[in-house]
Amino acid sequence: MKDVKKLKGDSERITITKDIKELVKARLSVLPKNINISIGSDGAFKRDELILHVEEEDNIGKKIIQVDMEFLQSLKRGELYE
């Protein structure tokens, strides 16, 4: 499969497809422009910066993809309403 990379997550291995990247970018795009996201020692990022990182699939981008995918899996498993 083209543009497929694997991310090691806690539960399932996450395969980064183009669709997943677009999903994560779309989800990030609803954040207001005035919101910054502090990611530990990596720094503080604006929405559009994170979208670029996701597109680039660099360390920060992969981190954001992992957060999103594991969160969605957790929602699917109903873990947040136990």
Added chain:
Amino acid sequence: MNKILLITTPDHDITTRYLSVWSSKILELADKKNIRVINLKRKKANIKELKSRILKIKPLFIIFNGHGGNDCITGYDNKILIKAGNNENLLEEKIVYAISCRSASVLGKRSITSGTLVYIGYDSDFIFCHDERKISRPLNDKIAKLFLEPSNQVAVSLIKGNDSKEASRRSKKFFLRNIQKMLSSEALPESNQYAKFLWWDMKHQVCLGDGSSSF
């Protein structure tokens, strides 16, 4: 061991500024409870000051605000304060809460082996959102509050006399409550994004060592 709290508030970038300012809530509570506090602010959040205060004053509870890595906690200007294999013995017989990304994964475990009573921290990045319009007034930042109030709950619970396991449980419960608010039908469209980062922090908070230890 003395009922003394030592806290680092490095305040050298946006992240540490938010952590440091929001720590004032913890310090207010400690003051009400007549707990002696040693606050290593800004440049004083360095290894020399830390070591000196720990050895002379012997605080029981230490809160590290700052960045970090798998095997270290940093202070002002990201200079290392505690590093696994180097000086984790400074944390012997102490209760530690470290909001230092990933430090629980290696340093936390090593410090428990070296005699730290409890190490509450995060085994991955601590992520939080904040409103850039509130940078000069972080305590008025309702978005940051979603994250930093649950984080503070660890220290708040310990100061109120709960044991470490309960303190972590209460913090995670607070995170979960905020997640559920963000996922409710009344939440704003962007709230789902806050929820995922809250969930990440909740999931990666760990309580290592003797959970029955209390301050």
